[in-house]
Amino acid sequence: xxxxxxxxxxxxxxxxxxxxxxAAVNFATQTVLVEYEPAVIEPADMKQALQSxxxxxxxxxxxxxxxxxxxxHRRRYENLRRRTIWAVALAIPLGILGMFFMDIPYxxxxxxxxxxxxxxxxxxxxxxxxWKQAWHRSFILLGKLLEERAKSNTxxxxxxxxxxxxxxxxxxxxxxxxxxxxVAQVRIGNVLLVKPGEKVxxxxxxxxxxxxxxxxxxxxxxxxxxxxxxxxxxxxxxxxKGSFQFRAEKVGGDTLLAQIIRMVQEAQGSKAPVQKLVxxxxxxxxxxxxxxxxxxxxxxWMFGGENxxxxxxxAMVTVLVIACPCALGLATPTAIMVGVGKGAEQGILIKDxxxxxxxxxxxxxxxxxxxxxxxxxxxxxALLWAEGVEAAEWRNVLFSLEKNSEHPLAEAVVAYLDGQAxxxxxxxxxxxxxxxxxxxxxxxKILAGNRALILENRLAIPRALQVQADAWEKEAKTVIWxxxxxxxxxxxxxxxxxxPSSAQAVQELQRIGIEVHLLTGDNRQTAxxxxxxxxxxxxxxxxxxxxxxxxVQELQRAGKVVAMVGDGINDSQALARSDVSIxxxxxxxxxxxxxxxxxxxxxxxxxxxxxxxSRHTVTAIRxxxxxxxIYNVIGIPIAAGVLYPSTGFLLDPMIAGAAMAMSSVSVVSxxxxxxxxx
Numbered sequence: 161x162x163x164x165x166x167x168x169x170x171x172x173x174x175x176x177x178x179x180x181x182x183a184a185v186n187f188a189t190q191t192v193l194v195e196y197e198p199a200v201i202e203p204a205d206m207k208q209a210l211q212s213x214x215x216x217x218x219x220x221x222x223x224x225x226x227x228x229x230x231x232x233h234r235r236r237y238e239n240l241r242r243r244t245i246w247a248v249a250l251a252i253p254l255g256i257l258g259m260f261f262m263d264i265p266y267x268x269x270x271x272x273x274x275x276x277x278x279x280x281x282x283x284x285x286x287x288x289x290x291w292k293q294a295w296h297r298s299f300i301l302l303g304k305l306l307e308e309r310a311k312s313n314t315x316x317x318x319x320x321x322x323x324x325x326x327x328x329x330x331x332x333x334x335x336x337x338x339x340x341x342x343v344a345q346v347r348i349g350n351v352l353l354v355k356p357g358e359k360v361x362x363x364x365x366x367x368x369x370x371x372x373x374x375x376x377x378x379x380x381x382x383x384x385x386x387x388x389x390x391x392x393x394x395x396x397x398x399x400x401k402g403s404f405q406f407r408a409e410k411v412g413g414d415t416l417l418a419q420i421i422r423m424v425q426e427a428q429g430s431k432a433p434v435q436k437l438v439x440x441x442x443x444x445x446x447x448x449x450x451x452x453x454x455x456x457x458x459x460x461w462m463f464g465g466e467n468x469x470x471x472x473x474x475a476m477v478t479v480l481v482i483a484c485p486c487a488l489g490l491a492t493p494t495a496i497m498v499g500v501g502k503g504a505e506q507g508i509l510i511k512d513x514x515x516x517x518x519x520x521x522x523x524x525x526x527x528x529x530x531x532x533x534x535x536x537x538x539x540x541x542a543l544l545w546a547e548g549v550e551a552a553e554w555r556n557v558l559f560s561l562e563k564n565s566e567h568p569l570a571e572a573v574v575a576y577l578d579g580q581a582x583x584x585x586x587x588x589x590x591x592x593x594x595x596x597x598x599x600x601x602x603x604x605k606i607l608a609g610n611r612a613l614i615l616e617n618r619l620a621i622p623r624a625l626q627v628q629a630d631a632w633e634k635e636a637k638t639v640i641w642x643x644x645x646x647x648x649x650x651x652x653x654x655x656x657x658x659x660p661s662s663a664q665a666v667q668e669l670q671r672i673g674i675e676v677h678l679l680t681g682d683n684r685q686t687a688x689x690x691x692x693x694x695x696x697x698x699x700x701x702x703x704x705x706x707x708x709x710x711x712v713q714e715l716q717r718a719g720k721v722v723a724m725v726g727d728g729i730n731d732s733q734a735l736a737r738s739d740v741s742i743x744x745x746x747x748x749x750x751x752x753x754x755x756x757x758x759x760x761x762x763x764x765x766x767x768x769x770x771x772x773x774s775r776h777t778v779t780a781i782r783x784x785x786x787x788x789x790i791y792n793v794i795g796i797p798i799a800a801g802v803l804y805p806s807t808g809f810l811l812d813p814m815i816a817g818a819a820m821a822m823s824s825v826s827v828v829s830x831x832x833x834x835x836x837x838x
Contacts, residue, residue: 161190161215170215177201177209190233192217214288247282250274299446325395325417329361330354332405350408360397363410366390371402372566384568386594396729401566416705445488449796453479456800471801474813478799482816483792487823491784494831499777502834507745507760508770515740515756517781519774522740523720525669525767526712529680529690531727532744533764534656538569540576541637541657545650546622554649555581557601558642561608564589565597570608572654573640596641605645613641620647636689663694665764670695672768675720679708681730708734725767726755742767776837784827791823 167185174183179200207217254274330353372384395415460472496513559581562570589599596609632653640652678699687701724738735741743755744762759766
């Protein structure tokens, strides 16, 4: 299938077969899901029906069949590329001879020799496909060379999602010996070993060992989650420094990662192809113009006297020339081309025309929190020392202690103190899972961790530190406590800071009448704090990827045009489901693959800029179409000869050709104005 109309054609042909209950074509993945009655029709019959209009159908679901599909796309693109090159090579001398050298000897034969293979061989697919489509009473537009190339790569996001799952796993047999097996052989109940740096192969529950697991590709949260006995682990997440054994509970297509892959595929395919205004017009315009041309010929032939046949032929040709829908054909693509280029200048990469055309209608923007509104990396916002503590000495101790910790928040403390402190010697370092870290310095115990660790050691907490810690926690900041064997020495506030432009971007979106919503996998307290800081009233916390997808659908069911903005794999479902999908340029590759727009600077202020660009572009398209219509409404009747009875005026075909060319020039010129708009 070369264009969205092809998908419609395939779907309609299959639905028209006796015994087919339903057919749904997924243009993104080049697949069709058919519900049929086996007693009435077989897949071979469906294949034959599609072959009759120029399409093929591969029924098998094996890996070899999928590889065959890829090979078909590759061969089709190469064939189309060769034909295009040869057609251009013949067309250039043909045009030059026809325009400037019509007086040279035997020019007619040279033109015939050049045009015959150009039309009948390199252009044969137009006639063959037109006949097949006409036989089934369909009118469609053929895809272009670059469109074929682009559409063959639409499944790259799905392939990258699939790449998150490891190819092999380490299985632990009874008796403790291990063996590496393909992930496809894992069964529910198997005990698997995950080593440092490896990906979790399937969903399950930890049996022994402990570690921190990076779940950001699913949850979107930057802090790795601690995992110990009884905790759940998910396929595709990345183990950090520890190792653990877990029992497989969901394998194959039942894992959360597999469900995300499946839902992204469904969301991409669930969108009905947007029928461009010019396509709808062309579907009516072409047959109407042909009818007018034939009517003009018939009218002149019957009522034009002795020169009626000649005048009729001239009128018919003039109508066809002046009504050539070049201006209509250029109206949309020229404006889109300039708009996409303008967006690139501003750091807004637009992957398709549909998103640029639709952005001006956005009524609700859904923002992910981590990496979208916030920077996506925890940082120390403040460090407060207890009164009377020698900060210079203990700063070195805290720096050295946290350098020995595997906890992700320890990295934020080390980064904050780097350059302010120098390492000192500490000993007997012990990591306390879920609490913090403990060691010895100068003969005394030192601790860094959460409040539970402090309470467990019954340490004195200075009043000022207690008040400040409570205030920070109400603001949804994570508090790290640092103490020796007698009292708390200092506290640090760690948070995922807001991007500088987030609040301003939210206010600008709300000012132009767009609802702004916040979704996050983080807890409600943190979500509320971030929402308050940027001025968002609608927010939802502790959401999974499927919940984000459902939230977008909920807004769509309410009749809103929804834009989803995200940066992670966990946002990919909602991005695919939304009407306009926008990815952060510093986010995951998969989010950028799924999204139709990418903000290269990850600056949210680019969203209002993209909406303004869309409005200017759509305005230019509408202006182009208006003038193209006015030109045809006035020009076609004159070309047919309506002025001849009263004025004796007949439009010369060459003048009609010039007028048609000028209409195209006017459309292109109007589109180029976008380059100078702010």
